Amino acid sequence: MTILDKIVLRKKEEVALAKQAVSVQQLEAGLHFKRNPYIFKDFLLDEQRTGIIAEFKRRSPSKGIINDQVKVADVTQAYAAAGASALSVLTDIDFFGGHTNDLLEARAANEIPVLRKDFMIDEYQVIEAKALGADIILLIAAILTPAEIKNLSAVAKNLGLNVLLEVHNEQELERSICKDLDAIGVNNRNLADFTVNIQTSFDLVNQIPEDFMKISESAISAVETIKELKTAGFNGFLIGENFMKTANPGQAMRDFAGQLISV
Numbered sequence: 001m002t003i004l005d006k007i008v009l010r011k012k013e014e015v016a017l018a019k020q021a022v023s024v025q026q027l028e029a030g031l032h033f034k035r036n037p038y039i040f041k042d043f044l045l046d047e048q049r050t051g052i053i054a055e056f057k058r059r060s061p062s063k064g065i066i067n068d069q070v071k072v073a074d075v076t077q078a079y080a081a082a083g084a085s086a087l088s089v090l091t092d093i094d095f096f097g098g099h100t101n102d103l104l105e106a107r108a109a110n111e112i113p114v115l116r117k118d119f120m121i122d123e124y125q126v127i128e129a130k131a132l133g134a135d136i137i138l139l140i141a142a143i144l145t146p147a148e149i150k151n152l153s154a155v156a157k158n159l160g161l162n163v164l165l166e167v168h169n170e171q172e173l174e175r176s177i178c179k180d181l182d183a184i185g186v187n188n189r190n191l192a193d194f195t196v197n198i199q200t201s202f203d204l205v206n207q208i209p210e211d212f213m214k215i216s217e218s219a220i221s222a223v224e225t226i227k228e229l230k231t232a233g234f235n236g237f238l239i240g241e242n243f244m245k246t247a248n249p250g251q252a253m254r255d256f257a258g259q260l261i262s263v
């Protein structure tokens, strides 16, 4: 069994428990449920911003603890001030040390799009994402059938949420494309075995249809890489560990964004 299989098994239990604890009706009565999500594309294409989707990630199955000393509101505000186009907040507890409260805190502290970073397998989680104040949800092709992707993205669209589909190879991309997606993310990390290779992004970029925003995800640590990815056609760059592994992730993002302007 791969780590991804383990995460999905645990996620099924977690979703079943969440459904018992909070009904869909309760979610729909929640604080953020009626807000209009930001349009992801507008922030990615905003020339005043960097295209970086800056991630708050305490730990991961591949790296263990990355940073458990910093606060969500502090870090995400600094990311936004440094020119992030969007924020990514892990809400998975068991494998990434995240929490739904982290998303609520990021929402309350910021006025840019927030991505709920989790393993979505059920409509309930999409509705929950809206209630938590998310603007964007992630759908991971490796754990979903094409029919599930169609259904979950349609549910998200109905709620005004933006949808980021994550793929790792050409087969996943081809079978998963559907009309309710806004952005396609190429994950440079293979979630089944954790190997990373930026080349994955360059190999897949030209297979992504023009109608979608193109995002390169994971293992990005150099400003030069962003330049190359931009030239190749990417609009967005998802960066977590490179910032989170430092004592002051917001400052790390500021320094990175500063270099981006000067190269």
Ligand SMILES: O=P(O)(O)OC[C@@H](O)[C@@H](O)c1c[nH]c2ccccc12
Pocket (backbone or CB within 6 Å): 055, 057, 117, 118, 140, 166, 187, 217, 218, 219, 220, 238, 239, 240, 241, 242
């Ligand atoms: O920390 P990195 O290497 O910059 O990667 C960030 C992000 O791409 C990564 O956390 C990620 C990409 N897809 C995921 C799916 C689930 C959990 C995490 C992820």
